[in-house]
Amino acid sequence: MPELPEVETIVRKLALVLPGQVIKKVTLFHPKTFHGDSTSLVGLKVENITRRAKIMRFNLSDGRNLVVHLKMTGQLIYVDGELRLGGGHPTADWVHDLPSKHTRVMVEFEQGKTLFFNDQRLFGWMKLVTDEEVAALYSGLGPDVTDPALTTDYLVEAFRRKSVPIKVAIMDNAIMCGLGNIYACDALNLAKIHPQRPAKSLSETEVDRLLKASQETLTKGIELGGTTFDGKYVDVDGFAGQYQSVVRVYGREGKPCLNCGHSIVKTKLGGRGTYFCPNCQV
């Protein structure tokens, strides 16, 4: 289930192999997943691939865009003849057996490669849209955590009138994009800030610490290829991410805090499981 580092990992890998390839055939296994006329993709070339927040955008040779959101359970798997993009062995056995029962869309290219969109819960989507529609999708999104435009000053201003818990605020895409539940919990632990604090109660120093912790957490997530729990996320090669091996608090209820050794506690905040250290996160 992808967050920003997972999406970034997928985009980086696809950007190495997909540009220049021409779509030969598109097969829909579930109509709900694809919005638009999938048959009009045939014959189009993929020009390049970019990302904004957790939305992937494939620029196509007719000027339109294929945009993809994986939501909770989506996966994009790129398969060449032997399923060996990265040269190693995929972590997940099931990638040898595609399309699977969770495959919703299959895109075949003239060069013999195939891109599979798997999505267990059917929340994810693919849309064929114009540049204007892309702009509409992007409108209302705050800067990415990885965006230099995201500054301490900007966040101080954004938090100034917000009485929502800071964890809810940093997961609000209108304020900033890229921190999902796992990384939001970890960034707050790294910054030693209690997730329940009203956003406006943070001092400038704390906001600065939180921003740096957020950037550091996401950067590490990207370096490690994202997070895989229960084999649910794999990158385009079928490889699992490695962030879960260094995760600070998420899923570590009862285990020692990496800052102070106190037991990690789980609560619920904004409807989401929230892990934190009640000793050092204040």
Add this chain to the structure above:
DNA sequence: GAGAGTGTTGTAAC
């Protein structure tokens, strides 16, 4: 069978 799950959006109530 109940509950929870890494995302996002919409609704109703205050």
Add this chain to the structure above:
DNA sequence: GGTTACAACACTCT
């Protein structure tokens, strides 16, 4: 209008 809680999306796993 801001805020908050909750449901919904649809499915699998514990």
